[in-house]
Amino acid sequence: MDLHKITLVADWLQASESTVILTGAGMSTESGIPDFRSREGWWKKINPMTVSTVDALENEYELFHGFYSLRLTDLKTYHPHKGHHFLAEWENQGFVKGIVTQNVDGFHQEAGNKSVHELHGSLRSIFCSDCGQASDEGAFLNQDTCSECGGHHLRPDIILFGEILPQEVWGKAIRLIEESDLLIVIGSSLQVSPANELPFLTNGKKVIINNEATLLSEQFDLQLEGKAGDILEAIDEKRKGGEIHDDIENTKRRT
Ligand code: APR
Ligand code: ZN
Numbered sequence: 001m002d003l004h005k006i007t008l009v010a011d012w013l014q015a016s017e018s019t020v021i022l023t024g025a026g027m028s029t030e031s032g033i034p035d036f037r038s039r040e041g042w043w044k045k046i047n048p049m050t051v052s053t054v055d056a057l058e059n060e061y062e063l064f065h066g067f068y069s070l071r072l073t074d075l076k077t078y079h080p081h082k083g084h085h086f087l088a089e090w091e092n093q094g095f096v097k098g099i100v101t102q103n104v105d106g107f108h109q110e111a112g113n114k115s116v117h118e119l120h121g122s123l124r125s126i127f128c129s130d131c132g133q134a135s136d137e138g139a140f141l142n143q144d145t146c147s148e149c150g151g152h153h154l155r156p157d158i159i160l161f162g163e164i165l166p167q168e169v170w171g172k173a174i175r176l177i178e179e180s181d182l183l184i185v186i187g188s189s190l191q192v193s194p195a196n197e198l199p200f201l202t203n204g205k206k207v208i209i210n211n212e213a214t215l216l217s218e219q220f221d222l223q224l225e226g227k228a229g230d231i232l233e234a235i236d237e238k239r240k241g242g243e244i245h246d247d248i249e250n251t252k253r254r255t
Helices: 001-015 052-059 059-079 084-092 107-111 139-143 165-176 196-201 228-239 247-254
Strands: 020-022 098-103 115-117 121-128 154-158 183-184 204-208 220-223
Touching: 001 204, 001 220, 001 228, 020 165, 020 196, 052 059, 059 121, 059 154, 059 204, 084 098, 084 107, 084 183, 084 228, 107 115, 115 165, 121 139, 121 196, 139 154, 165 196, 204 228
Parallel strands: 020 098, 020 183, 098 115, 183 204, 204 220
Antiparallel strands: 121 154
């Protein structure tokens, strides 16, 4: 872990008036939830066009339902990890203005963040795709029909490929980022637009924390490669003025 970069980010966070965090699926892999484009990612096993489109919802409902009910059931087993809790603590202490997330797992709210903008919706809210009537997880998992219209297509309120993005959420996210003086991207390949354009709306400093370099990483002021949880922990320890517990650091202290 690059201690100099950790110290820089901790200083920028401490000095910032308005830090905004933009997260992707890499923020939840340490909770046990696969991301999409890494070696173990969902899209390495399943062609997204067969499950994550309106066509799949309407014409391949069994496939659609199987994919999303598996992901929804996972949320009963997996929960936010230490990285989510640091972000909640930073918002609580006034260091972070808000979270803009591409994730649909609700982990930021579960960890305690209040200002969360879900660009791609949420697995946790269910509605009838035939009449729009709100429904619930149990009815979706049981493949019940809609209580209002008897329709057979209950679905999670997430944005499928090709669907319109939730304009109100996007408007708020854009304003938040435009007003930020520090934007930290965590765990995203930045391959999906328009989310991958958001980091460049800030007039402030841009940091990316990711397991691997992305095609856009060079455009950031700072790139930290590694696991989100460990890096956020190290930034938090530095921010609090503590020593960073890192192998290199401990070796130095022992000699
Ligand atoms: N710590 C840091 N980075 C990680 C970790 C981790 N523990 N685990 C994975 N990553 C990185 C991966 O290396 C990858 O670059 O997170 C990134 C995740 O990228 P994607 O899988 O493409 O996920 P994301 O960028 O969120 O995808 C955007 O695509 O399919 C759609 O709707 C879906 O919201 C999703 C969107
Ligand atoms: Zn209905």
